Structures are given as structure tokens and as C-alpha cells.
Amino acid sequence: MTGGHVAVVDLGYGDAGKGTVVDALCGTGPVRAVLRFNGGAQAAHNVVAGGRHHTFAQFGSGTFHGVPTHLTRFVVVDPLALAAEAAALGNPFHLLTVDGDALLATPWHRAANRARERRRGGDRHGSCGMGIGQTMEYALSHADAPRVADTRSPRTLRRRLAAVRDRLTAEAGPLDAPPLDDVVTAFTAFGAVVSIVDASFVARLLREGRCVFEGAQGVLLDEWRGWHPFTTWSTTTFDNVAALCDSFERLGVVRTYTTRHGPGPFVTEAPLDLPEAHNGAGEWQGVFRVGHFDAVAHRYAVEVAGGVDALAVTHLDVPARCPELRVCTAYEAGGVHVKGLEPGPARDLAHQARMTSMLTGARPATLYRPADWAHEIAELLAAPVRIESYGPGRAAKRFRPEPRPARALVRGRG
Known part of the structure; x- marks a missing residue:
């Protein structure tokens, strides 16, 4: 090459x-x-x-x-899935950098995505069930969509995650997702272990x-x-x-x-x-x-x-x-x-x-x-x-x- x-x-x-x-x-x-x-x-x-x-x-x-x-x-970043992948690879976080402006996929995005596909029945569009599309769609309508940089600010992170939970629950009904406190803790840990950079890094x-x-x-x-x-x-x-x-x-x-x-x-x-x-x-x-x-x-x-x-x-x-x-x-x-x-x-x-x-x-x-x-x-x-x-x-x-x-x-x- x-x-x-x-x-x-x-x-x-x-x-x-x-x-x-x-x-x-x-x-x-x-x-x-x-x-x-x-x-x-x-x-x-x-x-x-x-x-x-x-x-x-x-x-x-x-x-x-x-x-x-x-x-x-x-990229739509899923901290929970990333942690599982890192564990399978021996936790090579030293090899990872993430743009702070990247969107965060949450358990509520994933649950809402799956609920939508279930409702389509035999007319499913096809989905990986990971909430990527739901995350993108949410961000188009809400300027406060959670982003990677928010994981360094627990107060901002909690507010924005709570908004995702409340809005998607109101739209889709009860969602199968962990408690808010657990998600905040996991996402904050992600923010502490990865290197978060700005757009100039590319x-x-x-x-x-x-x-x-x-x-x-x-x-x-x-x-x-x-x-x-x-x-x-x-x-x-x-x-x-x-x-x-x-x-x-x-x-x-x-x-x-x-x-x-x-x-x-x-x-x-x-x-x-x-x-x-x-x-x-x-x-x-x-x-x-x-x-x-x-x-x-x-x-x-x-x-x-x-x-x-x-x-x-x-x-x-x-x-x-x-x-x-x-x-x-x-x-x-x-x-x-x-x-x-x-x-x-x-x-x-x-x-x-x-x-x-x-x-x-x-x-x-x-x-x-x-x-x-x-x-x-x-x-x-x-x-x-x-x-x-x-x-x-x-x-x-x-x-x-x-x-x-x-x-x-x-x-x-x-």
C-alpha cells in the first residue's frame, strides 16, 4: 500500500x-x-x-x-458495550481516544429501539438492537443529548441522562433499563478511564x-x-x-x-x-x-x-x-x-x-x-x-x- x-x-x-x-x-x-x-x-x-x-x-x-x-x-459511543469489549481485549484503554463531541448511546436508547422494532411485528426494518438509530434520532430533536464530554461532569451527565430516560419513557412506555444512579456511575467511570479529546486531535x-x-x-x-x-x-x-x-x-x-x-x-x-x-x-x-x-x-x-x-x-x-x-x-x-x-x-x-x-x-x-x-x-x-x-x-x-x-x-x- x-x-x-x-x-x-x-x-x-x-x-x-x-x-x-x-x-x-x-x-x-x-x-x-x-x-x-x-x-x-x-x-x-x-x-x-x-x-x-x-x-x-x-x-x-x-x-x-x-x-x-x-x-x-x-461515532455513537456506548460506554457499557465498550467496557465489555475492552475486558475481552485485556483492557487496552491506553490505545483509545474519544472525541468529546461524540454522542452517547444509553440503556434507554437501546430499550426504546427494541420496543419500536417489536411494535413493527412482521414489518421490521432491521436493527442491531443497540439503540444507535434511537440515539441519532434523539439528538436531532434535543440539543441536550448526552455526549462523551459530559462524562467528565457528573452533574451535567445526570441531568442529561435523566432527560433521556424521562422523554423516551413518556414516548415508549416503561423501558427495561438499569437505574439512573447505576448508569451515571458507569458512565462517569468511563469518562475517568478513557482519554477524551477535542476536534483538533484528528x-x-x-x-x-x-x-x-x-x-x-x-x-x-x-x-x-x-x-x-x-x-x-x-x-x-x-x-x-x-x-x-x-x-x-x-x-x-x-x-x-x-x-x-x-x-x-x-x-x-x-x-x-x-x-x-x-x-x-x-x-x-x-x-x-x-x-x-x-x-x-x-x-x-x-x-x-x-x-x-x-x-x-x-x-x-x-x-x-x-x-x-x-x-x-x-x-x-x-x-x-x-x-x-x-x-x-x-x-x-x-x-x-x-x-x-x-x-x-x-x-x-x-x-x-x-x-x-x-x-x-x-x-x-x-x-x-x-x-x-x-x-x-x-x-x-x-x-x-x-x-x-x-x-x-x-x-x-x-
């Missing part, structure tokens, strides 16, 4: 292998820090290295290399050395660009990175097959025999779904993300084990042959909802099996492959210092 800053973004619905890619990047040379730039404790980035396995959520996936983690202002990190920005979830779940309402309350594109850093390499991650956790459109879903070691059915997310490589959706993701400089293609060992696996380059939707998806105006949720309706009834129209999966994906997404991954461990990663050129972005074949 080059010596500049790198941002890692999933070009699908999440679970493409961002954690293993970040781990590999942190093992190729000095990295000053891994910066998390969206999402929160609902992230689940699996890293397998040297006999160790950890599902990274709030700590960066470079932690096994001793690379520090910085949680930027765009610029300092960027000056001091090469940084890796680690995204959460995927572009096809983006709050503004995903298939509404089956989306996340998070900007999953490179936009947040661009707000923090002037110059960086855009690295998009895709699997050789497309996956989705939970409800929502999935045109290429198929009954492929692809067991998943670290993903399964969850009470809140629902089932883990698999399907053929969806070049139409992934090209759309590249476009709305603002383009990519290079790709990391994971699960390249899978096609040899799954002869049924194909690549889809066009849909059939209502009698129309669809080769590309229209991004529409920015932040136009009505357009995204229409996309959802169209995609719900779409089916693959063009399927074929490439001879060279990495090269074919590079051509379809118009970006060179920088990292090939043939398994979860570091030894299964191959870096291409001079990747083969890809042809111009096309809407599809056939």
Missing part, C-alpha cells in the same frame, strides 16, 4: 470483511491510528490472527497490532503518521443512499472521512458473493451452500442472507460513494467451493431490463423508497461465472484490486503493488 491515509468502506450491505482488511493494512507498515468514522457498538468486524479471534465493535481492527483507536465525533493524528479510517456497515445501508426504510442511521460512504481529512485513498471492500443481514431488497439472493462462521440469525437483525455477486448494486454503491481508488476483494476462496456461484450484471424488473440504478437527488428518501419498491420485485436477468473473479470484479467496478483475500487470517491476504488496470465503469452486460 502507499504511505498515505486510507479509508476502508464496504460497498455492500456490510459484512464484506472490513475488519480483516484493516488488520492487514495495519500489518503492512507503521500506522499512527485507526479512526472510526461512523456507526457504533453495532459494528461486528471479525479478525482472526495468530490463534486469536475478536469481533471488533468500537475498538479499531488494528488493535492486535497495537495500533491506537480514535473514535471521531461521527489533525494531529493525520500529521503524525499514516492513518486508516475504518467504516462500519455498508454503502447499500446508507441513511440517505440505501433502500429506505431498510437502512441505518449512519453515513456509510466516504463523506465523513472527507470532513476529517483532505487527502486519502478510497478503498472499497466487496465479497465474491453478496450478503445481507436482515430484511430489505436483495435481488440476487439464492439458496447457495455458503455457511458463515461469524454471522447467523439474530433476534434483531434477522437471518443472514447470501446470493450471487450483485454488480448492479455494487456499481451503484461505487457511484454514490463518490468513486473508489482501489478494491479489496474478500472470500476469493469461495468460488472454488461453490460451483453454483455467479455474477449478476442486470435485473429484470416489471418487464424492464435494468443495467444500472439511478442515484437520484441527495437526501431524497422518497426516491430511495421508490427504488426499494422496484428492487423488491426485481430478479437477476444476466448471470455468468467468470474465470478470474478478482479481475472480473475490477473490470465491473472500474477500479484496480489492491488486496485479495482468500481467508480470514493475515496469511491469506495478497497485496497487489501494481494492480492490473480496470476498464471504464459500465452499466452492465447483455
Whole structure:
């Protein structure tokens, strides 16, 4: 890899292998820090290295290399979940810094989130049940939403946590959450053990050395660009990175097959025999779904993300084990042959909802099996492959210092 800053973004619905890619990047040379730039404790980035396995959520996936983690202002911080993760990692709080302006997810946000999903019954939107969306929604309506810096002021913290408890209880009814005093104590302890910094800290990190920005979830779940309402309350594109850093390499991650956790459109879903070691059915997310490589959706993701400089293609060992696996380059939707998806105006949720309706009834129209999966994906997404991954461990990663050129972005074949 080059010596500049790198941002890692999933070009699908999440679970493409961002954690293993970040781990590999942190093992190729000095990295000053891994910066998390969206999402929160609902992230689940699996890293397998040297006999160790950890599902990274709030700590960066470079932690096994001793690379520090910085949680930027765009991350929703859950002190209780972070404490549990830290304990599993041996309490590496010395490697963690947190922006004081980052929002705090509380037990009441989590309980209200779960109550809302229960009320939806069979019409669930899909959720990790961690209260991330509830925290973001609350902050849009309440200027006194609790933030990380509040943990250093017990009086302010108590007042703001009490307001969250009272308002959400009034809206959702009784919530299953710990007593206020216990939450104040736990959050105050968090504020005492972590290093809380201001917004200028990011610029300092960027000056001091090469940084890796680690995204959460995927572009096809983006709050503004995903298939509404089956989306996340998070900007999953490179936009947040661009707000923090002037110059960086855009690295998009895709699997050789497309996956989705939970409800929502999935045109290429198929009954492929692809067991998943670290993903399964969850009470809140629902089932883990698999399907053929969806070049139409992934090209759309590249476009709305603002383009990519290079790709990391994971699960390249899978096609040899799954002869049924194909690549889809066009849909059939209502009698129309669809080769590309229209991004529409920015932040136009009505357009995204229409996309959802169209995609719900779409089916693959063009399927074929490439001879060279990495090269074919590079051509379809118009970006060179920088990292090939043939398994979860570091030894299964191959870096291409001079990747083969890809042809111009096309809407599809056939």
C-alpha cells in the first residue's frame, strides 16, 4: 500500500470483511491510528490472527497490532458495550481516544429501539438492537443529548441522562433499563478511564503518521443512499472521512458473493451452500442472507460513494467451493431490463423508497461465472484490486503493488 491515509468502506450491505482488511493494512507498515468514522457498538468486524479471534465493535481492527483507536465525533459511543469489549481485549484503554463531541448511546436508547422494532411485528426494518438509530434520532430533536464530554461532569451527565430516560419513557412506555444512579456511575467511570479529546486531535493524528479510517456497515445501508426504510442511521460512504481529512485513498471492500443481514431488497439472493462462521440469525437483525455477486448494486454503491481508488476483494476462496456461484450484471424488473440504478437527488428518501419498491420485485436477468473473479470484479467496478483475500487470517491476504488496470465503469452486460 502507499504511505498515505486510507479509508476502508464496504460497498455492500456490510459484512464484506472490513475488519480483516484493516488488520492487514495495519500489518503492512507503521500506522499512527485507526479512526472510526461512523456507526457504533453495532459494528461486528471479525479478525482472526495468530490463534486469536475478536469481533471488533468500537475498538479499531488494528488493535492486535497495537495500533491506537480514535473514535471521531461521527461515532455513537456506548460506554457499557465498550467496557465489555475492552475486558475481552485485556483492557487496552491506553490505545483509545474519544472525541468529546461524540454522542452517547444509553440503556434507554437501546430499550426504546427494541420496543419500536417489536411494535413493527412482521414489518421490521432491521436493527442491531443497540439503540444507535434511537440515539441519532434523539439528538436531532434535543440539543441536550448526552455526549462523551459530559462524562467528565457528573452533574451535567445526570441531568442529561435523566432527560433521556424521562422523554423516551413518556414516548415508549416503561423501558427495561438499569437505574439512573447505576448508569451515571458507569458512565462517569468511563469518562475517568478513557482519554477524551477535542476536534483538533484528528489533525494531529493525520500529521503524525499514516492513518486508516475504518467504516462500519455498508454503502447499500446508507441513511440517505440505501433502500429506505431498510437502512441505518449512519453515513456509510466516504463523506465523513472527507470532513476529517483532505487527502486519502478510497478503498472499497466487496465479497465474491453478496450478503445481507436482515430484511430489505436483495435481488440476487439464492439458496447457495455458503455457511458463515461469524454471522447467523439474530433476534434483531434477522437471518443472514447470501446470493450471487450483485454488480448492479455494487456499481451503484461505487457511484454514490463518490468513486473508489482501489478494491479489496474478500472470500476469493469461495468460488472454488461453490460451483453454483455467479455474477449478476442486470435485473429484470416489471418487464424492464435494468443495467444500472439511478442515484437520484441527495437526501431524497422518497426516491430511495421508490427504488426499494422496484428492487423488491426485481430478479437477476444476466448471470455468468467468470474465470478470474478478482479481475472480473475490477473490470465491473472500474477500479484496480489492491488486496485479495482468500481467508480470514493475515496469511491469506495478497497485496497487489501494481494492480492490473480496470476498464471504464459500465452499466452492465447483455
